[in-house]
Amino acid sequence: MRVLVVGGAGYIGSHICKALAERGDTPIVLDNLSRGHRHAVQWGPLVEQDVRDVGVVSEALTEHDIDAVMHFAANIEVGEGQREPLAFWDNNVAGVVSLLNAMERSNVRHLVFSSTCAVYGEPQTLPITEDEPRTPVNVYGQTKHVVELMLEDVSRLGALKYAALRYFNAAGASPDGEIGEEHDPETHLVPNALKAAAGLGGPMHLFGDDYDTPDGTCVRDFIHVMDLAQAHLRALDRLREGSASFACNLGTGTGISVKEILDAVESVTGRPVPHTISPRRAGDAAQLVSDTRLARDLLDFTPAYSDARTIIEHAWAFHAPRWGVSRD
Numbered sequence: 001m002r003v004l005v006v007g008g009a010g011y012i013g014s015h016i017c018k019a020l021a022e023r024g025d026t027p028i029v030l031d032n033l034s035r036g037h038r039h040a041v042q043w044g045p046l047v048e049q050d051v052r053d054v055g056v057v058s059e060a061l062t063e064h065d066i067d068a069v070m071h072f073a074a075n076i077e078v079g080e081g082q083r084e085p086l087a088f089w090d091n092n093v094a095g096v097v098s099l100l101n102a103m104e105r106s107n108v109r110h111l112v113f114s115s116t117c118a119v120y121g122e123p124q125t126l127p128i129t130e131d132e133p134r135t136p137v138n139v140y141g142q143t144k145h146v147v148e149l150m151l152e153d154v155s156r157l158g159a160l161k162y163a164a165l166r167y168f169n170a171a172g173a174s175p176d177g178e179i180g181e182e183h184d185p186e187t188h189l190v191p192n193a194l195k196a197a198a199g200l201g202g203p204m205h206l207f208g209d210d211y212d213t214p215d216g217t218c219v220r221d222f223i224h225v226m227d228l229a230q231a232h233l234r235a236l237d238r239l240r241e242g243s244a245s246f247a248c249n250l251g252t253g254t255g256i257s258v259k260e261i262l263d264a265v266e267s268v269t270g271r272p273v274p275h276t277i278s279p280r281r282a283g284d285a286a287q288l289v290s291d292t293r294l295a296r297d298l299l300d301f302t303p304a305y306s307d308a309r310t311i312i313e314h315a316w317a318f319h320a321p322r323w324g325v326s327r328d
Ligand code: UDP
Pocket: 078, 169, 187, 188, 189, 190, 192, 193, 204, 205, 206, 207, 208, 218, 219, 220, 258, 281, 284
């Protein structure tokens, strides 16, 4: 199968390309490299273009004889969205409008869309099922929610079929250390804790230890990026086997606190994680944990690598040599 991976030079997109290639599919990456990395495109050609150019995307779909599309080319940093809402709406929403127009023009019908548990905002019920009201509390979540509404509308007419995959906390790196998380600036917990353990950039900020949770720090559901990749392949297969469009959570069902992640980082690296307790970060929900039943039933999905230790071991194996830090 020939898959256009929009945003395939980024963190999750590049791991999906690797997984596609490993099972014999061909990923063709379309990425403007505004955040992604050329060196992360290793499993097929790179079309260095912006998704908001309908003509260019339509041409790429036809020229590369594309069977299906996956979309990862979004702005994801919550704080940046609050400061620059228009940039988020432009890339995350107008980018998908453009992509859908191009797909219609080139008669490509299957889309796997990268969504997020941020569409639920502050959930009323845990674990979170797909029926939880979608009331996002930040610009990032709003843009993903609005795209899901658009996909519902467009697919109702029959041509498009989509899977919207609502990720919880993606983390880790490819087990062979080939690719991993390389955001700049990095805002995510696991790489930031590893960086602090490596003695780079000073102590990590732990944002809030007075939440209504067992140890006072936020609780998240961490899912290994290669597990996410497998779920994407399954979602694509379901669409191609004739499934109706669907939205599905991707998590493990197990909540891990920020403090527990710091403990696991200390245990894996054998180094302390210097950190300071800082004020709560705006827009952080106290607990986000996925209900996993739909992913299991619909995608036959069970995570293989998503325990905290494996996630951190893989992330550390990726980062340590790049930071010039010994793993002993
Ligand atoms: N966090 C933290 N310090 C950091 C990065 C994150 O304390 O340097 C906390 C953050 O407040 C949240 C959790 O770790 O409670 C997960 O944050 P992350 O940004 O990794 O993912 P999010 O849940 O926002 O998607």
